[in-house]
Amino acid sequence: MNINKQQAQKIAFILFRLMSFSVVGVLLIILGLIIYRGIGTISWDFLSQAPEQGMTKGGIYPAIIGTLYLILGSSLFSFPIGIMSGIFMSEYAANNRLIVMIRIMTNSLSGVPSVVFGLFGMSLFVNTLGFGDSILAGSLTLGLLSLPLVIRTTEESLKAVDYAYREGSLALGASKLQTIRNVVFPMAFPNIISGLILSIGRVSGETAPILFTVAAYFLPKLPSSIFDQVMALPYHLYVISTSGTDIEASRDIAYGTALVLVTIVLILNILANLLRRYFAKKVKTN
Amino acid sequence: MKRFIERFVEGLLLISGSVTSITILLIVLFLFKEASGLFNKPVIEEGYILVTNKSNPVNELSSYQIKQIFDSEIVNWDEVGGKEEAIEMVRLSDIDKKWSMSNEDISKKINDLVDDHSGILLYLPMVYITKEFKGVILDQQTIRPVDFFGGQEWYPTATPAPQFGLLPLLLGTLWVSVGAVALALPFGLAVGIYMAEVASVKLRNFLKPLIELLAGIPAVVYGFFGLVVVVPFLRQVLNFPVGETGLAGSVVLGIMALPTIITITEDAIRKVPYATKEASLALGATQWQTIYKVIIPYAKSGIISAVVLGIGRAIGETIAVLMVTGNAAVMPHSITEPMRTIPATIAAELGEVSVGSAHYQALFALGVVLFVVTMILSIAVDFFSLKKK
Numbered sequence: 270m271n272i273n274k275q276q277a278q279k280i281a282f283i284l285f286r287l288m289s290f291s292v293v294g295v296l297l298i299i300l301g302l303i304i305y306r307g308i309g310t311i312s313w314d315f316l317s318q319a320p321e322q323g324m325t326k327g328g329i330y331p332a333i334i335g336t337l338y339l340i341l342g343s344s345l346f347s348f349p350i351g352i353m354s355g356i357f358m359s360e361y362a363a364n365n366r367l368i369v370m371i372r373i374m375t376n377s378l379s380g381v382p383s384v385v386f387g388l389f390g391m392s393l394f395v396n397t398l399g400f401g402d403s404i405l406a407g408s409l410t411l412g413l414l415s416l417p418l419v420i421r422t423t424e425e426s427l428k429a430v431d432y433a434y435r436e437g438s439l440a441l442g443a444s445k446l447q448t449i450r451n452v453v454f455p456m457a458f459p460n461i462i463s464g465l466i467l468s469i470g471r472v473s474g475e476t477a478p479i480l481f482t483v484a485a486y487f488l489p490k491l492p493s494s495i496f497d498q499v500m501a502l503p504y505h506l507y508v509i510s511t512s513g514t515d516i517e518a519s520r521d522i523a524y525g526t527a528l529v530l531v532t533i534v535l536i537l538n539i540l541a542n543l544l545r546r547y548f549a550k551k552v553k554t555n
Numbered sequence: 556m557k558r559f560i561e562r563f564v565e566g567l568l569l570i571s572g573s574v575t576s577i578t579i580l581l582i583v584l585f586l587f588k589e590a591s592g593l594f595n596k597p598v599i600e601e602g603y604i605l606v607t608n609k610s611n612p613v614n615e616l617s618s619y620q621i622k623q624i625f626d627s628e629i630v631n632w633d634e635v636g637g638k639e640e641a642i643e644m645v646r647l648s649d650i651d652k653k654w655s656m657s658n659e660d661i662s663k664k665i666n667d668l669v670d671d672h673s674g675i676l677l678y679l680p681m682v683y684i685t686k687e688f689k690g691v692i693l694d695q696q697t698i699r700p701v702d703f704f705g706g707q708e709w710y711p712t713a714t715p716a717p718q719f720g721l722l723p724l725l726l727g728t729l730w731v732s733v734g735a736v737a738l739a740l741p742f743g744l745a746v747g748i749y750m751a752e753v754a755s756v757k758l759r760n761f762l763k764p765l766i767e768l769l770a771g772i773p774a775v776v777y778g779f780f781g782l783v784v785v786v787p788f789l790r791q792v793l794n795f796p797v798g799e800t801g802l803a804g805s806v807v808l809g810i811m812a813l814p815t816i817i818t819i820t821e822d823a824i825r826k827v828p829y830a831t832k833e834a835s836l837a838l839g840a841t842q843w844q845t846i847y848k849v850i851i852p853y854a855k856s857g858i859i860s861a862v863v864l865g866i867g868r869a870i871g872e873t874i875a876v877l878m879v880t881g882n883a884a885v886m887p888h889s890i891t892e893p894m895r896t897i898p899a900t901i902a903a904e905l906g907e908v909s910v911g912s913a914h915y916q917a918l919f920a921l922g923v924v925l926f927v928v929t930m931i932l933s934i935a936v937d938f939f940s941l942k943k944k
Contacts, residue, residue, distance in 0.1 A: 278843035285749040288742050289762060292817075295810055296769050299780050350571045357572035361565065373937045374576040380864070380933035381926060382871025383774075384898040385582065388905070388922040392585040396910060413578055420575065446561045467771065474773020477873040477898070481905050503775040503874075510779050511878055520783075527776050534771045542764055 300531065307528030310521045316529075319489035324509050325518040329526055334491055335404075335499030336473055339483065342408025342495070343472050347415045348465060354416075355423025355461075360449055379417035384477040386414045391481040403496040407483025414478055415468045422464025426457040459548035463541035470537040474530060476503040502530050586926055590919035592911070593703065598696045599715040604681050605693040606665075608673045613637040615694040618702045621716035624676065632674060640674040647679045666690070678715050698913065703920060709884040709895075711904065711914045719917040721924065723886045727801065727894035731876060732869035734805030734890050739812045739865060744858065746813075747820025752846055770814035778878030781807035786879055799881030801890040807875050812865040819864060823857020824850055860936045867932040871925060873898035897921050 272280070314328055321327030358375075362368040390410030400406040430453050438448040476484075484504035492499050506526045509519040598618035599605065605621070607613065613635055616624070623629040624642055633639045645668065647661075662683045669675055669690030677690070684692070698719065706720020746766070750759050785806050786798035795802075827850050835845040851858070881893025882903060895903075901918050908914040 274841045274844060278841045281843045281846075282749075282753055285745045285753060288745040289749050289754070292742055292746050292769070292813060293762065293765055296765055298784075299772065299776075299810075302780070302784065303776070350574050353568050353571035354574055357568040361568060362572065369941065371572060371576055373934060374579050376937050377930055377933040378575045378579055380867050380871075380929050381579075381582065382873065382898055382929055384871065384873040384901050385586070385922050385926050385929075388589075388901065388919060389582045389585055391905070392589050392919070393581065397585070416575060416578065444561060446564055467767075470771050474771075474775065476773070476775045477902055480902055503773055506775050506779060507874055507878065510782055523779060527779050530773055530776055534773065535768070538764065538768050538771050542767075 303524060303527045303531055306521075307524035307526075310525030311528060315525055320487065320522075323519075324487060324505075324522065326522075329500075329502065329505060329522070329529065331488060331491060332500040332502045332505040332526070333529070335483075335485075335501045336503075338404050338492065338499055339407055339411055339479065339501060340469055340473055342404055343411035343415060344465075344469065346409055346412030347419050347468070351416050351419025352423050352461065355420045356427065356449060356454070358420065359424045359427035360445070360453070375417050375420055379421070382477075383414060383475055384480075386410055387478040387481050389413075390478060395482055401496060402481070402483055402485075402498045404483055404492060404499055405495045407479045407499075407501075408495075410478045410482045411472045411475060414475065415472050418468045418471060419465060422468070423457075423461050426460035426464065427453055429460065430456045459544045463544040463548070466537050466541040466544070470534045470541075473533055473537075474503050476507055479504055502526060502533075506530065582926065586919055586923045590916055590923050593719070593913060593916035593920050594698055594700060596698050596913040596916065598698055598702070599678070602681055603678065603715060604684070604695070605715075606669055606675075606677045606679070606684075606688075606690040607693060608669055608675055609689060609691050610673050611637060611691065613693075614691065615696055617696065618698060618716045618718065619706065619708070622708070622710070622713055622718055625678075625713075625715060642676055643672050643674045645675060645677045647677075647683075703917070707886055709900070711908075711917065717913065719913070719920075721921070723884055724895060724897045724900050724921065725924070727880070727884075727887050728870055728896040728898075730801045730887050730890050730894060731804040731808060731880060731896055732866055734801060735808035735812055735869040736816075736862065736865050738805055738809035739816055740862065743813050743816025743861065743865065744820055747817045747861070748824060748846060748851075750817070751821045751824035752842070752850065766814050766817050769810070770818075774811065774872060774875045775878075777807050777811050778875035781875060781879035795891060797881060797893055799879055799893050801880055801887060801892060801894045804876045804880035804894075804896070805890065807879055808869045808872055811872060811875065812869050815868050816861045816865045819861035820854075820858055823854040823861065826857065827853045856939050860940060863932050863936050867929050870896075870932075871898055871929055873902045877902050897925050901925075 316328060316333065317330050318328035319331055320329065358368070358371070362371070387410065390406055390413075394400045394406035394409050395402060398406075434452050434456065435448055438452045439445070443451065479501055483498055484501050485498040486500075486508055488498060488500050506523060509526070510516065510523045598621060605616065611632065613632060616635060620629060620635050624635075624644060627644075629635060630642055631639065632642055662685045665677060665679065665683055666685070666687065666689055669677060669688075675690075703719050704721055706718060707722050708718040708720045709723050710718040746762070750762055750766075754762065781803055785803045788798070789795045789800060789803055790798035831849060831853060832845055835849040836842070840848065876896050877899035880895060880899065882895045882899060883893035884895045884900065887894040901921055904914070905918050908918065
């Protein structure tokens with residue numbers, strides 16, 4: 270059968286559409302399964318109690334709190350440094366060799382596998398600096414891991430601000446730093462925040478970097494200082510679905526934990542998208 | 556004063572600008588520092604030695620030869636460069652079992668054994684060697700780079716000679732990631748092209764956040780999904796003897812690599828100048844002809860980046876792969892076998908080793924390999940995209 274070029278186009282586009290929807294379908298299957306099987310486990314007790322009976326009963330409260338601590342700790346480290354670095358890259362960096370070098374390094378750092386960050390964190394923070402398996406060591410490791418994302422978001426958000434605003438401010442006699450602080454940065458802020466929110470999502474789900482720097486297998490007690498170990502949601506899910514005392518008996522808990530993790534990511538994603546839309550509107554009306 | 560503060564803040568910005576470079580340098584420094592001791596480690600446990608009869612011409616054995624002898628895969632001295640004679644392998648525990656006696660007696664017994672049996676190979680702690688010892692102590696070898704980079708067995712708990720061969724893990728990593736990209740690539744490219752060129756704005760605005768969500772789902776959730784869906788599917792529907800195989804890893808990783816491939820492909824295609832497309836359309840080409848004859852060739856380097864970064868992501872992924880590939884550290888022959896990747900090995904074993912041991916250093920050496928491979932991939936991508944500009 271001979272097909273003409275219009276028919277070829279039709280077939281190709283239908284195929285592309287089918288493939289696009291099958292990708293969406295995979296996403297929906299994953300989400301659907303986890304919501305369907307996990308929703309029954311979610312209750313106030315599940316969210317507020319410690320695990321019991323070899324982690325086949327009870328809740329995941331210590332893991333939720335541990336993940337919150339890690340998010341907080343890593344953000345305290347990566348946000349200030351990452352935002353400053355992003356400002357430098359966008360506003361100060363001329364297009365010379367040094368900057369090309371820094372950019373390549375940033376890109377490369379974002380390609381470094383998370384387990385390598387785990388090795389590095391274990392070697393530097395846990396052993397060399399003597400923090401031990403602790404919130405501090407884990408937060409720093411996760412912070413380093415999320416740096417490239419924070420830097421890139423900041424840089425891109427700042428670059429998206431029209432150059433005319435900078436020139437206007439400079440023409441009025443403001444210094445470069447004043448221009449950045451009072452004009453450019455506030456305009457880019459919602460977009461930066463939406464990027465930071467996504468980086469929190471990434472941090473909350475990472476398992477490999479916390480394996481050897483902070484995560485505890487089972488620890489019903491909450492941490493009392495930054496030198497304590499904590500449980501964390503992703504590690505908890507890994508443990509109870511592969512090496513728990515009774516894998517079958519803890520399946521429901523596993524689905525519940527997965528649902529909590531996915532919900533966190535879902536909420537953060539929606540939040541980031543809303544902020545981005547708000548930003549887009551704001552710039553348009555300007 | 557104000558000028559001073561401005562200078563100070565600008566200095567701070569410059570310093571934080573270099574933070575990623577410093578991090579990379581530190582990673583290199585610490586990974587190499589931890590891994591470097593591996594090639595100074597003896598092939599057998601420290602404090603232990605191998606002894607032979609003095610008439611035996613063999614005076615050194617490689618790590619792998621020792622392992623094969625103790626696994627009874629090598630049974631004759633002529634296989635390791637000696638005379639034609641059966642190897643009589645004795646461990647200290649064998650002596651203990653046969654004759655219970657005091658330490659001095661053991662020393663004497665060992666001496667007699669070594670002297671009487673010309674084919675003997677004894678593995679024992681150094682403390683039992685006395686002055687009047689009549690055997691030959693084999694040269695204490697250290698682990699050689701070829702044992703690591705060319706080693707075909709990863710068996711870190713083997714005694715007396717643990718095996719730290721990279722090859723089975725490297726091949727496992729390659730099988731799983733190449734499989735993942737092969738599965739993800741057609742879909743990734745199709746969706747990327749569709750979103751950039753074909754889909755309406757409305758459809759694109761619907762797809763885009765979903766793709767982002769796909770990128771945001773934690774790896775451990777993908778691993779869990781693989782464990783409860785993909786693995787049973789392979790076993791029950793496709794009748795695999797075991798579900799935990801390289802293929803299960805490829806499927807899970809393929810899904811995880813999709814957002815990377817889609818986003819980069821879409822960006823690359825969006826960068827194609829409008830005039831180029833219009834010229835093609837004006838010549839009477841259909842939109843589809845324009846896509847595959849003009850746009851795709853034009854965006855080729857971007858699409859290659861998508862593939863390379865997708866592979867990079869797949870090679871480094873740890874936890875999801877660890878959960879579904881079955882973790883058999885043997886040389887894989889096909890993707891339908893259980894296998895184990897480099898990152899999964901690090902994650903699975905690092906928790907159980909003591910700091911500074913050969914096993915610990917070998918795991919860091921794996922980290923170095925992983926780091927170097929992913930660095931090469933990202934720098935290659937950067938290099939090509941810079942050159943293009």
